[in-house]
Amino acid sequence: MSEIVRVATKAMRMMLGEQDDPELVLISFPGSSGARVSIFRHSRTNSLYAVKCVIGSRISLVDEIGRREILVPYLRNNLPQVLWCQVVDGFEVMISECRGIHTLHYLIVNSDMPHSHLLAVWKDVVESLVRMWKSSQHQFQESLCPRFFPTRLRRIKDGVSSAVVGGVKLADCWNLPVVVNGNEYSSVSESFERIARVGKPAKGVICHGDPQPSNIVVGEDDAWYCVDWEWSGSHHDWRMMLAHLYGWWPTRCSVLASESVVRVDRDRLVIEHDAFIPGHLRPYQDLALSTASMMYDGFPDEETANDINRFLAALYFGELRFLGLWSREGFAASVLAQAIITANELGQNENNPAFQFPQRKE
């Protein structure tokens, strides 16, 4: 951490060409790539700067800046300007303008801003994304998708197989049936096979690639800015993007009603958990849900909802790798349970709202 601050401060001095220390205002939680963003305030002008430092990143910051260009025609007013990008003491460092200190995620969870304001911001974000998807539709080519699902699923699988949840090493019970709160489901192994059956969409879309409230910075007058462009690209599967918009809430905002239990019992992986999404956050998730009908001009058919649930299940499994970064290790059993249930039920169980993407009601 102190190394990141030292490098970020050095970069700020290099860019400003001044000896006075810029004031460090905030350091973000790390993203899944390990990148950290420090927010600085200039002592004389009060201008804010976001300093992103990465080392050994899969996507170089130079390439991330290139990927930002893909979004410009659609989100011109919602993308911060990049001001500076260099290598400092082994770190790639990018400094961009910063029009707000906090992310939408932070403000929703921590601030005293009324939810009516924040919901309006989230609604605008969601609608802007759907406009981008609709106006950029073209024939989908899976192999060109920046988040190429077969590779992504393989990485997730590798991560899950090395995970330990509630003291149980998942690799050791990979093929055991899973019992969640008394209901039996297929094994982790079979759940991955079910996820892999995801179908192909008719159209591909341009998208940010990781659209979620932690990547939205809120500025003055409810203006918002989209950051972290490393997965941006032209051939996204909108159903995967929708799964991220929807599934982010369970992974990052659910709360535990009681402590979870994970054990192996009579050749079963047994999980007992009780997690829920607080009621005041449900309207945000409902807005994410509405993107499906905006894209589909009506509620999606069963197979589309099934595929969204397959992407959701992959997201839940994938997030197991990052819970530690967000100090949410205690949610691992719950996230694992939801991954298993979602992969098996594909939204057919109406008693599990908010964690699965619902199926159309006849």
Place this chain on the structure above:
Amino acid sequence: MYRVFMNQGNFDFVARAIVCLADEVGVERGDGSFWVCYGSFVLDQQTAESDLDLLCIHTLPNAVRRIQSSFEGYPVTIYSLNRNDFMSDGRQRTFGGYFGGKVLNPHVMFLTSQKGRDMVAEVGGAFIGPFSAAMATKRGRSVATSANLVADSVLARFHLCPWYRSYFLRYYISTNFQQLWERMAEVMTLSFLKAGIVAQNGDEFRYHHMPSEEELHESTLAAAARFWALGSSLHGGMPDFPAFYMQKAEQYVIDNNMEDRLEEMIRFLNTQSSQGGAHGVT
């Protein structure tokens, strides 16, 4: 040119990729366009984090573009440029050899005709030729072997862009560098002959034109200015692109504790440029 160094898996991967990526550039099979793959995939040096580097040369009336895409989970960087622009980056060094330099690296061409292959060879040779001749002049050498020629060309690239050293170092430390060096000597010689940079007499070569100090100075500055201007422009107008490129190159050497190997490589190149006759690694 370097097909023998690329394993079949990578070759098939790139062949599949260019079929899918053709739409990104707007080219079609049979329209005179062709592709050049360079970078880590050619020498099987890629990792899970590597980019696939491609150059698409076409006949479309489009300005030079850098396109970022993906293929089967790998990030892809495509430079798309018109055939005439590519040609002019050889002799005229319109872009400071930004593309002429890329085809001096080990590369494999796809969907190309003999005419396309000749063009690639000529552009590379025409771009670096005068600078290579200047390297020979500095050594007071009037005739050259193939090994001299390729060493001249690499040193000439260091002259234009000292940070290229860290990229060449990746080749130098590869286990099959001896074979690679021999192939580079053959390819470079062919390029110089195609571009009319050297005249051949048996196993010996003679540069047609040895630039004066003043010529070298001016053409070096012009090439460097054009190279970095294009680089910044193609990287989203990043004014910091040159600094980023330079620092990244230096960092590679530091991170991998390669300072000694870098010095050894430069000694090797100087030896290869100075001594006649030796084609292999000494």
